[in-house]
Amino acid sequence: MKQLQDKITDEGIVLSEQVLKVDSFLNHQIDPQLMKAVGDEFADRFRTAGITKILTIESSGIAPSVMAGLMLGVPVIFARKRASLTLNQNLISAQVKSFTKKETNTISVSGDFLSPDDTLLIIDDFLANGQAALGLLDIAEQAGAKVAGIGIVIEKGFQQGGRLLRDRGVRVESLAIVESLEDGSVTFRKETGI
Numbered sequence: 001m002k003q004l005q006d007k008i009t010d011e012g013i014v015l016s017e018q019v020l021k022v023d024s025f026l027n028h029q030i031d032p033q034l035m036k037a038v039g040d041e042f043a044d045r046f047r048t049a050g051i052t053k054i055l056t057i058e059s060s061g062i063a064p065s066v067m068a069g070l071m072l073g074v075p076v077i078f079a080r081k082r083a084s085l086t087l088n089q090n091l092i093s094a095q096v097k098s099f100t101k102k103e104t105n106t107i108s109v110s111g112d113f114l115s116p117d118d119t120l121l122i123i124d125d126f127l128a129n130g131q132a133a134l135g136l137l138d139i140a141e142q143a144g145a146k147v148a149g150i151g152i153v154i155e156k157g158f159q160q161g162g163r164l165l166r167d168r169g170v171r172v173e174s175l176a177i178v179e180s181l182e183d184g185s186v187t188f189r190k191e192t193g194i
């Protein structure tokens with residue numbers, strides 16, 4: 001997705017050969033116009049997949065998910081990373097090793113909002129080693145819901161998550177695939193430059 005790649009090139013900050021900071025439009029400040037375009041793109045790619053609900057993880061997955069949910073006309077449910085006073089019954093949980101924070105979180109959603117009748121689109125901001133996506137797949141499986149695919153805003157193609165998920169037969173649609181963060185600059189995988 002060219003608009004997204006241009007934004008990453010213009011505003012992304014390469015923190016290391018492993019980590020890209022995009023706080024100006026995705027992870028802290030949010031660019032609503034760009035998120036709308038991202039949501040449209042996810043909706044276009046999954047329009048015929050029979051999606052009934054979007055499943056994401058707080059907090060940076062929420063903005064692109066809401067935009068995609070708006071376009072597909074389906075609700076969005078986000079997994080929580082912390083215990084909550086109100087979210088304490090009928091919980092479905094999974095363990096996720098955080099790539100950026102180097103800690104393991106229990107992520108949870110209420111079983112009230114997922115059922116075997118659901119066909120889910122899982123969305124997240126980044127795909128690195130695939131731990132967050134695997135945690136969300138685990139939750140979907142526990143709920144008995146089907147997963148039509150995973151939509152990722154930025155995949156880091158040099159890390160193992162994409163291969164891990166695709167090797168499992170999961171459909172992964174990434175709107176930008178970063179090939180390398182070497183020498184302080186972002187290089188994209190060619191086929192995403194549509």
Ligand code: 5GP
Nearest residue numbers: 019020099100126127128129130131132161
């Ligand atoms: P994974 O679970 O695939 O290893 O990592 C994905 C999660 O880690 C995403 O939800 C995202 O929050 C965070 N993450 C991974 N790599 C990066 C990165 O390069 N930059 C930012 N900002 N977040 C990342």
